Each structure stands twice: as structure tokens, then as C-alpha cells.
Amino acid sequence: MRRQGLLALLLIVFRGFAAEEPQLPCVPRDFGFGSVVCVCNASYCDTLPTPVLPSAGRALVFTSDIEGARFLRTQLSFSDNQNGTGADVARFALESTAFQTVVGWGGAFTDAAAKNILDLSPDAQDRLLSSYFSPSGLEYNIGRVNMGGCDFSWRTYTYADAEGDVELSTFALQPEDTDYKIPVIKRAEALAGRPLKLFASPWTAPKWMKTNNDYVGYGQLRTDMYQPWADYFVRFLDEYAAQGITYWGLTTQNQPYDGYLPDFSFNCMGWTAEEQRKWVAENLGPTLLQHGYEGVKLMILDDQRYQLPEWAESVLNDPVAAQYVDGIAVHWYTDQYVGPERLTQTHDLFPDVFILGTEACEG
Template sequence: MGLIKETAVINKPAVITDKDKEELRNRITRDKKEMVLHASFYSTPKCWGQQQKPCVPRDFGESSFVCVCNSSYCDDLPPPTLPPEGQYLLYTSDRAENRFYATQDFFAGREAGPWSRSVDLTLDVDQQYQSVMGWGGAFTDATSLNILSLSPPAQDLLLRSYFSSSGLEYNLGRINMGGCDFSWRTYTYADTEGDVELETFELQPEDLEYKIPVIHRALSMSPVPLKLFASPWTAPPWMKTNNDYHGYGQLLPEMYQPWANYFVKFLQSYAAQNLSMWGLTTQNEPLDGYIPGFTFNCMGWTAAQQRQWVAENLGPTLEAAGYGDVILMILDDQRINLPDWPIEVLANSTASQYVDGIALHWYVDQYVDPKRLNQTHNLFPEYFMLNTEACEGTGPLETNVVLGSWERLENYAYDIITDMNHWVTGWVDWNLALDMTGGPNWADFNTDSPIIVNQETDEFYKNPMFYAMGHFSKFVKEGAVRVGLTGHGSQPSALDYTAFLNPDGTKAIVILNRSDEEVMMTVGVSDRGTLALTIGPRSLHTALFA
């Protein structure tokens, strides 16, 4: 692996085709980059701007490649240095060869001159929509175990890749409250039968030895405060109708108040570990517990049941315990439940006073019109919507881990752009890191992740999905506002875009091309001129300028 190979002179074909030449160029380029991983020093090519360390690619035979990191080297992306007024930065990732490839160019005049364009856009920063809450991923039991399976230097580089100023700068982190499917066993914090007073409530080794230490290290690296929020998968089995962690089962009505008290116990226990929660969700995927034979941790709720519990138990209990300022999100399930679920819960004036937002998962988004997001926003504009979970490799016919899948980057980026263009305020990924099989997962429901850990070689691999997240999280800051980006005339169906105004006044435009065709694009910017861009096939871009 990785070293440039000598070109054989025997058995040379009589004619070298253009395809042969292109394959050779690509191989040499990738081999040269991979040599960096084994070099004793690193020399950053000029084309990589901003002094960033480039990706060291490795091809696993999929549609694109991963970037390889180990205990001594990992690609990064330092904070961009904005060019003078009249110029812009463009960061490009594509299927063929680039990850965060940085270039700098000038705005063209108001007319694009000789450009023969197929797409013409106009940026309007005065047309403003929702504010951005941020971007992040989940500190699951599996994530923490995988990170800690690496050598300490590699652990640091992995966490820096997500949370440092030279990484993606995540500002949101989700935590499983008790066990979830991405645990290696089933558990809650009060598994003693009949303990309604929760006298045996205690954090588990998964918290104390894995998640909490990893979260503290992420916090120490982050240039911004990290907003943590927790989600429960199930109450203790003895509180449920089926006396089990999974399957068809709901919370017993007489356990509504003990379950609310459980939330307070969790907040207090994490506070004792110097971790304060920014937010909570009421239940991970509440409909799962109404599916007979559901295979991993779950607990069923209807919207009416959730409304009653929030109004009569959880809301008042949090407030009485001094946690009234903790953000509370309802639903935490699929877009298909909109707008009916929020209508059922928020139409109740008592319940609605305790709720701040609506949490969403992405797993059926491709089948559900995003107009449901607009409808929900129009009905409840004072309540934010936040995507709180997404991952690839969940379908019955899908491979769990696909190292180098470009299609999975496109799925991430397309869903983020669609969500943001329909009033969603941010996007939180699922597991930050999984092993080579997409686990561990006690229920054998393994999936993919933006980072895959190879414990045997002390390496980790950044899948294309990692860069999909970074094209947003690195350049679209908390507090940014989505602004108008309008296309004129017919638009290619595989071209997607969105734009933001950051709190410091910088503008970020994200463009995804899912087609195999190159697209010429102009973006008219008031008082600046025109961005004249060549959007290559199967590529993702972020333009940044003052």
C-alpha cells in the first residue's frame, strides 16, 4: 500500500488510450499523497491553501476513497483566513480526488463576461429565515469505546478532527441516557425491580469510564461551548407494560412521575461529573415501542400520551428541580410525523409552555415531502426544528460500512441542504466513530459512520460523510442566518444549494452537484459582483467571503 510503484516496461500495450492515461495519473496522484503518511516530515502543497494538512487517501474499492489518520498524522482544516474584499475562498470535495481543496479567486464584474453558464443565482442577505443552532454528533457508548481503543495520540487526533479549531468545530453533542442499541449490553440507571423512589439510581461504567472522559476531552479542545443534550431509549423494564428493554411496550401510567424523576436524577448525576446538559429530548423514536417485536431499546408513546406526561409530570418536575431552563424537545422521530405530532402536543397550553423545539430523524426523508417542515414552522414559528440523528447503512439490503462511499456523502449533504432550506436549524449526526463492522451494537444493528476506527492498525478512516458535515459545520456558525439564494430559469434537478450570513458578517454558500456533468454557475452578490464558478461532477463546495 501507499508507495509509488515502478512502471513495468514489459507487456506494454501497443496503444495507450486516454482512459489508460487518466487511470495512471489518478494512481500516481493518490500514491504520492499516501506517501505522506509514512514520511518523516510533511510538506503542504501550495494548492492546499490556509496551511492545512492534506488528506492521505486510501482506496477500498468503492466509489471514492477515505482519508487515513494514525497516531502521528491526520488531515485538518485550520480556521480560514478571509481574503480581501473582492475575493472569495472556495473549498471543494469531490468523488475523484479532493477533500476540502482550497482555492482563492476574485469576484467577476456584474456581468459574468465570457462564462457560458447553465445556472444563474442571486444572493440576497436581506431575505432572512431561521437562525442556525449548529452541528454535531453523538457520544454513544460505542463511539466512546472505539475512540478509546486507539492509542492516546490517535484518540486526540480523532477528537480534534471533530471539535478543535483545526477540525469541524462541532458545537452540539448528543448523549444516550442509559443504554441504547449502540451499547454492548442492555441497561438503565435503575434496574432494581420496584425502585420507584430511584434509590438505586447510579451512572454506569459506560458513563463514568467511557462517555464522560471522552466528552471532557472534546470540551477541552473546542473553541466554542459544546451544547450537550440527552435522549432516553427506554425506562427500566419494570416501569413498562412488557417488562423488557425492547419490543412492543409503553410506560405504565403509574410510572409517569417516577420516570420524570429519573430525568432529574440523570441531570444531577452528570452535573456531579461537571457536565451540564443544554437540552433533553422526551424519547428517542417514540413510535418504535408500538412496533411488535422491535429489536432494540425502545418505549412507545403516542402524541397524546407524550402531551399528558410533559404537561403533568416532566415539565413541572424539571422546573421544580431548577432545570426549567434546560431545552426540551419533543418527537425525536421521523419527518412523517409532521405536523400532526406537534399539533397534538403544542395545542395544549400547559404542555407547550415547557417545550422549546421539535427533534427530527432523517430515516424516511426520501419518502416524505419537506413541505411538512414548512407547514410545521408556519404553525409553530416560535419552536425550532433540529435534526438530531442520521446515519447510513440502516436498510435491510445495505452494507453496514462502505469505506469511501461518495453516494453517502451526497445523501448527507442533500438532506442537510433540504432541511436547512425548510426551516430546520441544524443537523446532528449519529455515532461519531464506529469499528470496522459498524459497531459494537448489542442488537446486531450495525451501521456506518463518518469515522471508522481500525483498532488493529491504530488508524481511523474519514469517510466522505465526514467532509459532508464539515462543508457546513466549519463555515456556517452558530447564530448564522439562512438567507435568500434564488435561481433563475430552469434548474438542474441534481444541483442543490443554500446560503447563510454568519454573525461576523461573512457569507457562506454551499453547493452540491449530484450529477456526472460539470455545471457552470454564477452567483450575483450585491456590492461585490459575481461569483463565477465551475461546479465539477459529483462534488460539494463551500464559498466563503466577507
């Protein structure tokens, strides 16, 4: 397995430590896509130990870029001279306006990701997971988990596929959970040395709950299934808790617009903002509260930012729905068409509701 660095210049401020581990350098490999990746295998993987806070007046910088730098470490000096020159000078414009704090960084524990990790040799598994989650790696602290099958699954499934089981008596985690995702999540948390902020997202309800009786395509949740679908979320949280895993958050639906597209090809279920508002206010929110999950962060939308701020307004202008909502989840697939001002507009309307980027995929 290979890990590509962030294509960005990162200025990082760290807490101090008494000593700093040596950083193992990237072993580059070029696959002909215009840049390089760092090789990570059973015998070697580059590291990024938690740095020691630099001395006063200096900044520690890590650079990864398309030219091939991978966490290239340099130190810069601060300067209050606007006319100062030189590559070793760092300048900052300090903002007095506070916006939102950074929750963290992470990735997705999908069925496919877990299987590919577990198909590696044990040593390669450990090095790869360490490179993402351990103090000698990226220190990821967030993980997204698909609730049932998704487009990164090798089959279509939910946890209650028995026709008409509104009582969810057949609800059960699947091998994709017990044999793949859960073991990888536990190993990641052990390497991190702390619980991860895990959040779950459903791609579809059981097909018998839907208007089209299918996992895919144009179809929505039947209105008479609003409460069973809310109960399904609680059962998911309960079953994972029984496996020793607790969730920091939930999203209401992965890409709810997909289920309103004709012939959409992978697991989906359509919602309008008004439908989501009603379900959150009358079913999901009260059900989570009733079962002791009021502390779980509930995020709406989980789709593209061009749907903001209208989607947020439709849901959060209802005070009943708003009392259950903590955040707004966004994806990046139309960012080239819609600028970040949509996020600013939404934040200004609802400053107490966080905005979290929950999906960004290239494949």
C-alpha cells in the same frame, strides 16, 4: 480511525484572523465503496484551520464530494452580472425572509463511539478528537448522548434497573458513562476550548416501568410511572452535573414510534403524540422547572419527519405543554419518501420552536 468529509459544496463566511495556519492535506484511502476517506492515525491527520476572512469581493469555498475532494479550498469572485461566466464566479440570490439560525454541527457520544475512540493509542485519540472538535478541525459544537443503553451499546441497561425502585434510590451512572463517554466528552470540550451543546436522549425506561416489562419490543411507559420517569430525567442531569458536565438540551424519547412496532429489536419505548403531550404538560415540564432545569432545551418527537406537522400540533396546541417545549427533533431515515416541505409547514405553524436534526446514521 478515518474521517470522511461532507458530501457537499460548502460556502463559508468566517470572522477575520491575523494569520492563518497551514492546512494539512487529506491522505486518501479507498475501501472500495465508491469514494475515499482521509486517513487519521497516531502520526498524521488532515486539518482544517479556521480561515482568514477573504478580501472584499471574494468568497472562500471548501468542496468535499464523491469524486474524492476533501475540503478542497478555492476562492471565487463575486459578480452582479447575471451573464457572467467562468468557474471562478460566485452568484447569490439574497433572501429577505428570515427562517431559523443554525445551532451548529455535531455527532453522538454513544457507548460504542467512546469505546472505539479509547481503544486507539493516546496519540490517535488526540488526533481524531482534534479533527472533529478543535479549531484546526471541524469545530463540532453539538453532542448527543444516550441516556442509558441504546442500539450503540454492548448491553441493555438503564440507571435504575432494580425492580420497583420508584424512589430511584439505586439510580447510578454506569461504567459506560464514567469510564467511556464522560472522559471523551471532557477531552472533546478541552480541545474545543468551550462547552459543547450536549443533549441527552433516552431509548427506554427501566423495564419494570413499562407495559411489556422489557427493554425491547412492543411496549410503552405505564401511566403510573409518568412521574418516576420524569424524576429519572432530573437524576440524570444531577449525576452528570456532579461529574462536571452540564446539558444544553433533552429529547423526550428516541424514536417513540418504535415502541408501537411488533417485535422491535433494540431498546425502545412507545409514545403517541397525545401521550407525550400529557406527560410533558403534567410531569416532565413541571419537574424540570421545579428542580431548576427550566433553561434546558426540551425537544419533542425525535423521530421521522413524516410525523410532522401532526405530532407538533398535538403537543404544541396545548398551551400547558407548549410552555415547556423549545424544539422539535427529527431524524432522516424516511427523507427519501417525505420532502422537506413538512419542515416548512411545521416551522410556519410554530415559528418560535426550533427544528433540529438529531440523528442520521448509515450503520
